[in-house]
Amino acid sequence: MGISLEELQLAARNHGMPLEALRYPVTPVGLHYLLIHYDIPAVDAATWRLEVRGAQTLSLTLEDVRARPAVELAATMECAGNGRALLDPRPASQPWLAEAVGTARWGGTPLRRVLEDAGIPEGTVDVVFRGLDRGAETGELPERYARALGLGEALREEVLLAYEMNGAALPPQHGFPLRLVVPGWYGMTNVKWLAEIELVDKPFGGFQNERAYWFRRSSEDAGTPLDRMRPRALMVPPGVPEFFSRRRLLEPGDCLLEGRAWSGFAPVAGVDVSADGGATWAAAELRGDEGRWAWRGWTFAWSATPGEHVLCCRARDEAGNEQPFEAEWNVGGYANNGVQRVGVSVA
Amino acid sequence: MGISLEELQLAARNHGMPLEALRYPVTPVGLHYLLIHYDIPAVDAATWRLEVRGAQTLSLTLEDVRARPAVELAATMECAGNGRALLDPRPASQPWLAEAVGTARWGGTPLRRVLEDAGIPEGTVDVVFRGLDRGAETGELPERYARALGLGEALREEVLLAYEMNGAALPPQHGFPLRLVVPGWYGMTNVKWLAEIELVDKPFGGFQNERAYWFRRSSEDAGTPLDRMRPRALMVPPGVPEFFSRRRLLEPGDCLLEGRAWSGFAPVAGVDVSADGGATWAAAELRGDEGRWAWRGWTFAWSATPGEHVLCCRARDEAGNEQPFEAEWNVGGYANNGVQRVGVSVA
Numbered sequence: 001m002g003i004s005l006e007e008l009q010l011a012a013r014n015h016g017m018p019l020e021a022l023r024y025p026v027t028p029v030g031l032h033y034l035l036i037h038y039d040i041p042a043v044d045a046a047t048w049r050l051e052v053r054g055a056q057t058l059s060l061t062l063e064d065v066r067a068r069p070a071v072e073l074a075a076t077m078e079c080a081g082n083g084r085a086l087l088d089p090r091p092a093s094q095p096w097l098a099e100a101v102g103t104a105r106w107g108g109t110p111l112r113r114v115l116e117d118a119g120i121p122e123g124t125v126d127v128v129f130r131g132l133d134r135g136a137e138t139g140e141l142p143e144r145y146a147r148a149l150g151l152g153e154a155l156r157e158e159v160l161l162a163y164e165m166n167g168a169a170l171p172p173q174h175g176f177p178l179r180l181v182v183p184g185w186y187g188m189t190n191v192k193w194l195a196e197i198e199l200v201d202k203p204f205g206g207f208q209n210e211r212a213y214w215f216r217r218s219s220e221d222a223g224t225p226l227d228r229m230r231p232r233a234l235m236v237p238p239g240v241p242e243f244f245s246r247r248r249l250l251e252p253g254d255c256l257l258e259g260r261a262w263s264g265f266a267p268v269a270g271v272d273v274s275a276d277g278g279a280t281w282a283a284a285e286l287r288g289d290e291g292r293w294a295w296r297g298w299t300f301a302w303s304a305t306p307g308e309h310v311l312c313c314r315a316r317d318e319a320g321n322e323q324p325f326e327a328e329w330n331v332g333g334y335a336n337n338g339v340q341r342v343g344v345s346v347a
Numbered sequence: 348m349g350i351s352l353e354e355l356q357l358a359a360r361n362h363g364m365p366l367e368a369l370r371y372p373v374t375p376v377g378l379h380y381l382l383i384h385y386d387i388p389a390v391d392a393a394t395w396r397l398e399v400r401g402a403q404t405l406s407l408t409l410e411d412v413r414a415r416p417a418v419e420l421a422a423t424m425e426c427a428g429n430g431r432a433l434l435d436p437r438p439a440s441q442p443w444l445a446e447a448v449g450t451a452r453w454g455g456t457p458l459r460r461v462l463e464d465a466g467i468p469e470g471t472v473d474v475v476f477r478g479l480d481r482g483a484e485t486g487e488l489p490e491r492y493a494r495a496l497g498l499g500e501a502l503r504e505e506v507l508l509a510y511e512m513n514g515a516a517l518p519p520q521h522g523f524p525l526r527l528v529v530p531g532w533y534g535m536t537n538v539k540w541l542a543e544i545e546l547v548d549k550p551f552g553g554f555q556n557e558r559a560y561w562f563r564r565s566s567e568d569a570g571t572p573l574d575r576m577r578p579r580a581l582m583v584p585p586g587v588p589e590f591f592s593r594r595r596l597l598e599p600g601d602c603l604l605e606g607r608a609w610s611g612f613a614p615v616a617g618v619d620v621s622a623d624g625g626a627t628w629a630a631a632e633l634r635g636d637e638g639r640w641a642w643r644g645w646t647f648a649w650s651a652t653p654g655e656h657v658l659c660c661r662a663r664d665e666a667g668n669e670q671p672f673e674a675e676w677n678v679g680g681y682a683n684n685g686v687q688r689v690g691v692s693v694a
Contacts, residue, residue, distance in 0.1 A: 003350030008358065008432060009593045012444050015362030018520070020386040030377035030518050031387075037590050039367040040378075085355060093591065097359050135596075136589045142596055171377050173365070242483045243384050244440065246356045249482075249489055 001085070007095045016099025022236045022260050025103070025290050025297065026074060029166055032102030033187075034173055035079050035094060037145055038135030041193050045177045050161075053198040055119025062177050066163060068109040073158060073183065074290035076103040076262045080186035080213055080226045083327065083336025091333030098234060098340050103260075103294050104174075106181045107164030111197075112155050120151070120199060127154040128198040128206070129180050129191040137207055147191050148204030149182065158183045158293060161194065183293035184228050184264035186335075188213050216331040223331075228264030231323045232337040233271045233284075233298065233315035235259035239344060248344040255304045257284075259313055260295035266319035267292065273300040277310035278325055278339065284313065304346045311342040348432070354442045363446025369583045369607050372450070372637050372644065373421060376513055379449030380534075381520055382426050382441060384492055385482030388540050392524045397508075400545040402466025409524050413510060415456040420505060420530065421637035423450040423609045427533035427560055427573045430674065430683025438680030445581060445687050450607075450641050451521075453528045454511030458544075459502050467498070467546060474501040475545040475553070476527050476538040484554050494538050495551030496529065505530045505640060508541065530640035531575050531611035533682075535560050563678040570678075575611030578670045579684045580618045580631075580645065580662035582606035586691060595691040602651045604631075606660055607642035613666035614639065620647040624657035625672055625686065631660065651693045658689040 003011070014035045021031045045062050052058040079100035084091055086098070094100075115127065126148040136142040153159070160181040163170060170176040175192030182189045188208060204210075209225070216223035236258050239250030261268045272281040287297035302311075314323040327338040350358070361382045368378045392409050399405040426447035431438055433445070441447075462474065473495040483489040500506070507528040510517060517523040522539030529536045535555060551557075556572070563570035583605050586597030608615045619628040634644035649658075661670040674685040 001350070001352045001355065003348070003355050005348045006591055006593070008348065008350050008442060009444065010591075011355065011358040012363045012442075012446055013365040015381075016359045018360040018383065018387060020389075021519075023389060024519075028518050028520070030379075030381075030520055032377075034362075034377075036365065038588050039584075040365060042367075042370060095355060095359075097356065099359055135587045138589060138591055142587050171375050172368075172371075173375070173377055237386075240482045240489050241385050242485060244353055244357075244485055246353070 003095055004092065007092065010094045014094055016096060017102045019099055019234060020236050022234055023258065025294070026105055026166060027102040029171060032104055032174070033079060033100040035100065035187060036133070036173065038133045040172050041132040043132060043176060043193060048177055048195070050178060050194060051196045052114060052118040053196070054115060055121050058118050062163065065109060065161060065178060069113065070107065070109060071160065072105055072107040073160070074103055074105050074294035075181060075183040076101065076293065076295040077187050077190060078229050078232070080188055080334045083338060084333030086338065087329050087333050087336055091331060093333060101234070103290070104165045105167065106160055106162040107167070108160040108162035108181065110157060111159045111161055111180070112157060114161060115154065115199070121201070123201045124151050124199045125202055126200050126204045127151060128200055128204050129194055130196040131191050132193040132195045140207065143207065145191065145208065146206045147189055147208050148206065149189065153182070186226055186229055212332065213334065214332065215334055217328065219331060226334050229262060230335050230337045231261070231263035231268070231315040231317045231321050233259055233261035233313040233323065234340050235311065235313050235342060237342050248342060250304055250344050250346045252304050252306050252346050255302045257300040257302050257311065258297065260297055261315035262295035263315065263317035263321060265321050266317040268296040269316050269318045271298040271313055271315050274312040275302055275309055277341065278312050306346050309344045309346060311344060312339045314339045350442055351439065354439065357441045361441055363443060364449045366446055366581060367583050369581055370605065372641070373452055373513060374449040376518060379451055380426060380447040382447065382534060383480070383520065385480045387519050388479040390479060390523060390540060395524055395542070397525060397541060398543045399461060399465040400543070401462060402468050405465050409510065412456060412508060412525060416460065417454065417456060418507065419452055419454040420507070421450055421452045421641035422528060422530040423448065423640065423642040424534050424537060425576050425579070427535055427681045430685060431680035433685065434676050434680050434683055438678060440680060448581070450637070451512045452514065453507055453509040454514065455507040455509035455528065457504060458506045458508055458527070459504060461508060462501065462546070465546070468548070470548040471498050471546045472549055473547050473551045474498060475547055475551050476541055477543040478538050479540040479542045487554065490554065492538065492555065493553045494536055494555050495553065496536065500529070533573050533576055559679065560681065561679065562681055564675065566678060573681050576609060577682050577684045578608070578610035578615070578662040578664045578668050580606055580608035580660040580670065581687050582658065582660050582689060584689050595689060597651055597691050597693045599651050599653050599693050602649045604647040604649050604658065605644065607644055608662035609642035610662065610664035610668060612668050613664040615643045616663050616665045618645040618660055618662050621659040622649055622656055624688065625659050653693050656691045656693060658691055659686045661686045
């Protein structure tokens with residue numbers, strides 16, 4: 001496949017969720033996927049402030065933020081580049097296979113009320129979120145990581161300023177002391193090490209909004225910005241692995257396949273499973289979830305017969321979005337939600 | 348560099364410590380390196396037992412283990428394959444660059460007293476540790492992960508059965524509910540998801556002892572088994588990164604370089620730094636450490652002048668072991684402690 005040194009450098013520091021961790025409804029810290037564009041910044045919580053520039057400017061300490069109304073919700077987060085390394089030709093960036101996902105219980109305070117307290121000027125179009133992480137894109141000058149949300153999205157009640165993950169303070173790598181959490185959207189939206197929120201009256205022109213994270217079929221395609229997570233189902237690979245090939249080895253007999261499925265557009269409506277590489281499909285049984293913004297568990301009773309099998313799963317949501325068998329190639333290598341294929345040797 | 352799909356599959360699930368995390372004397376959970384040979388097993392702590400087969404067989408619950416004398420120590424752990432992907436030709440396995448390291452505060456109970464309680468039969472040679480993680484090596488049948496220590500090493504007072512990491516229960520990916528910690532040795536020794544300890548009267552012939560983890564200069568070389576970590580120093584890459592190349596960008600002026608250094612053989616005696624790719628060296632200042640088995644911090648005052656620079660650091664220990672500029676190639680790609688080279692553009 002010919003992964004380059006640059007791609008390997010990214011793969012060695014960022015990491016996916018090992019797929020056996022799909023067994024946990026909430027991903028334990030350290031197993032949740034991570035994509036850190038630049039470096040993890042060193043942040044002193046005592047001197048850190050959140051500046052909110054609306055009709056007036058608020059400067060909040062961490063204690064101020066924690067003293068505000070507290071909510072907790074479970075949200076599944078997936079990198080927009082998940083599946084990139086399976087595209088051919090492979091766009092050069094973080095080379096994810098299928099594992100750039102995780103679900104956390106995020107604890108924090110609703111963004112909406114913070115914006116209201118700062119005052120939302122007439123004519124506000126975008127809300128810009130800037131982190132303390134700083135670096136350069138190829139050929140550009142160093143800047144702080146920044147992403148904007150349209151005002152309507154920013155005012156959704158489930159959008160949080162989160163200071164806790166799974167009941168404890170955010171770890172450094174997930175944005176300590178505060179990050180944005182926008183349930184349903186791909187990971188790049190959820191700005192970590194958040195330091196500044198600015199309400200602006202024209203569309204934000206920063207690199208991560210205007211140039212990265214667009215779905216473009218060719219370099220001539222104007223494209224569309226990435227936002228919500230497309231539907232995807234993943235399974236826990238059954239049996240045991242061979243160390244180097246990761247090929248799965250399984251004994252014949254009943255095998256309960258399990259996995260999780262999600263969509264940023266609407267609740268999961270169904271998951272289908274194929275044990276013959278996608279030739280025939282049957283419905284999986286859906287399990288409960290941890291709320292609207294978390295993935296949904298599923299199981300499928302498979303009778304494993306001796307031989308070589310390719311297991312697949314695919315999800316659809318209540319808005320009618322279906323996971324494709326093969327996803328469309330695109331310049332940035334985003335949103336590749338083609339179905340997972342798990343080779344299994346039964347003997 | 349041409350990394351294969353198999354290597355990428357390993358790199359996407361295992362991960363190194365982003366080098367900016369060298370700033371922490373104790374690595375936060377989720378940033379410590381991870382190498383999981385097979386899958387993370389699902390363990391029910393209520394039914395889990397540790398079987399200890401000595402003169403008699405003990406069967407200990409987690410409560411039994413936690414009721415024993417408790418100790419905590421900070422230990423640096425490095426994968427024996429760290430640096431593998433920088434060797435040429437590159438041995439095919441987990442493709443580490445330089446980041447497969449971390450330091451944790453391990454809490455547990457001394458192994459020695461558990462062995463003494465089980466009774467150490469006359470003629471015991473090896474102590475075998477078996478985990479609950481199961482998988483196959485290429486062309487082999489599936490087995491549980493197992494490694495042995497010679498009896499003398501196993502009786503060292505700092506060898507622990509650890510149930511805590513950084514003050515909390517072990518996370519699943521670090522061996523919940525119990526793992527072996529052998530301070531000073533490479534990571535493969537520190538068996539996770541520990542379920543069985545067996546005292547045997549001949550050298551253990553398992554795959555991970557007899558076939559993997561040997562330093563062999565060629566396929567004809569009988570070789571020597573890997574054990575203690577060779578000396579190594581690493582630095583926090585200064586300045587800020589370019590996202591894709593990871594090249595460092597820095598403004599001219601005073602720059603305090605910092606990093607950590609360790610050796611499994613003896614305390615660190617010194618660290619030298621070069622700002623010209625290894626042509627000239629000067630001594631770094633050593634800082635305190637978290638105890639004998641943890642890495643030691645160091646700093647170096649560098650005056651960054653405009654231009655391109657290659658920064659290097661190297662460690663030596665009190666037993667006279669020195670980190671080589673280039674390490675020796677070997678069949679398995681182990682113990683590559685050649686010096687780190689960090690390219691920096693100052694402008």
